[in-house]
Amino acid sequence: MDDRGGGSFVAVRRISQSLERGNVYDSSSSAEAVAGSAAWLGRGLSCEECLQRLQNRMEVAYDTSIPQHQEALKGLWKLSFPEEELHAIVSEQWKEMGWQGKDPSTDFRGGGFISLENLLYFAKRFPKSFQDLLRKQVGDRSVWEYPFAVAGINITFMLIQMLGLEAVKPPSIVGETFLRFLSVNESAFDILYCIAFKLMDHQWLSMRASYMEFNTVMKSTRRQLEREIMVEDITYIEDMPSYSLLLSQ
Numbered sequence: 440m441d442d443r444g445g446g447s448f449v450a451v452r453r454i455s456q457s458l459e460r461g462n463v464y465d466s467s468s469s470a471e472a473v474a475g476s477a478a479w480l481g482r483g484l485s486c487e488e489c490l491q492r493l494q495n496r497m498e499v500a501y502d503t504s505i506p507q508h509q510e511a512l513k514g515l516w517k518l519s520f521p522e523e524e525l526h527a528i529v530s531e532q533w534k535e536m537g538w539q540g541k542d543p544s545t546d547f548r549g550g551g552f553i554s555l556e557n558l559l560y561f562a563k564r565f566p567k568s569f570q571d572l573l574r575k576q577v578g579d580r581s582v583w584e585y586p587f588a589v590a591g592i593n594i595t596f597m598l599i600q601m602l603g604l605e606a607v608k609p610p611s612i613v614g615e616t617f618l619r620f621l622s623v624n625e626s627a628f629d630i631l632y633c634i635a636f637k638l639m640d641h642q643w644l645s646m647r648a649s650y651m652e653f654n655t656v657m658k659s660t661r662r663q664l665e666r667e668i669m670v671e672d673i674t675y676i677e678d679m680p681s682y683s684l685l686l687s688q
Contacts (some may be wrong), residue, residue: 451526486618493604493621493628500556501547511555512543518562519573536573537586537653557595559627561636565685572640585643593657601661613665620676627676635664635684637684
């Protein structure tokens with residue numbers, strides 16, 4: 440898309456459609472993955488094993504017929520708006536969070552269940568930063584703001600593309616470097632997601648952007664993340680310079 444051509448968000452396709460590896464993930468074989476547990480990664484795994492397990496997470500589609508998926512979505516609401524009761528799983532209330540309609544499941548078709556896992560992780564691990572972004576509490580905001588939840592799904596998709604996680608082996612040094620982070624921290628992708636979301640908002644404010652420039656901001660965010668991942672002597676995802684944005688008050 441031409442950066443000047445409009446403000447529509449990236450049309451994310453189902454990430455599982457382009458996975459290049461040979462084996463097919465059977466979601467029924469892993470109750471933890473279907474339930475959205477991040478406890479799938481053991482200690483001391485190789486980079487190849489780490490990638491395979493992360494790809495397994497990427498393969499899980501959001502499914503309204505799975506009770507655990509509905510409970511996870513309700514859990515996101517409780518973390519986002521603890522003071523407000525959600526009246527129904529399909530409700531106009533979801534628009535308050537920045538979903539495109541009253542049924543968030545239609546938006547998850549692009550990012551899969553992992554995009555919901557990312558949002559849940561962010562809300563639990565960095566609640567203040569999550570609330571700041573959700574409620575647009577920091578900075579001089581634009582009249583035409585980006586919708587929080589849909590932006591979150593776009594960030595999940597952007598990271599998967601940036602790191603080349605759909606391939607049998609990441610095609611870039613950036614992706615290979617990230618796998619080393621993942622091999623020492625089972626939550627590296629989720630943490631990188633939080634960093635990316637906070638960095639995107641920081642770029643948004645710095646550029647004084649509005650809705651029409653969302654894709655431009657996303658491209659700038661991606662370039663900054665790639666530079667930071669390649670900084671020498673970084674061993675842990677938490678060593679990335681922009682990680683400090685999540686800790687600022």
